[in-house]
Amino acid sequence: MRVDLKVGAWVSVDDYCPMEFSIDGDGNAELLLGDRSDGFELLYSPVALERFLVLGAEALKKSEKYLAEEKAAELAAARAGG
Numbered sequence: 111m112r113v114d115l116k117v118g119a120w121v122s123v124d125d126y127c128p129m130e131f132s133i134d135g136d137g138n139a140e141l142l143l144g145d146r147s148d149g150f151e152l153l154y155s156p157v158a159l160e161r162f163l164v165l166g167a168e169a170l171k172k173s174e175k176y177l178a179e180e181k182a183a184e185l186a187a188a189r190a191g192g
Contacts, residue, residue: 119150121143121150123143127143127144128142128143128144128145128149129141129142129143130142134153137155137156138153138154138155138156139153139154139156139159140152140153141153141154
């Protein structure tokens with residue numbers, strides 16, 4: 111199986127983590143999470159970035175659905191108990 115990932119790593123990104131991007135001389139997107147001194151950088155080709163954004167949109171929808179369902183369940187439990 112061929113894998114086109116060069117390095118594996120785990121990163122946690124909080125709500126207000128600084129984020130920025132630049133485009134390199136080859137048209138790739140350089141994304142920086144955190145600060146230049148101790149942040150995490152990602153380099154995406156245009157095709158890989160598009161795929162990541164599609165996946166990210168799907169993840170956001172599922173996350174929002176999960177949170178809405180969780181909030182609805184808490185509200186229902188509060189109504190049943192009160």
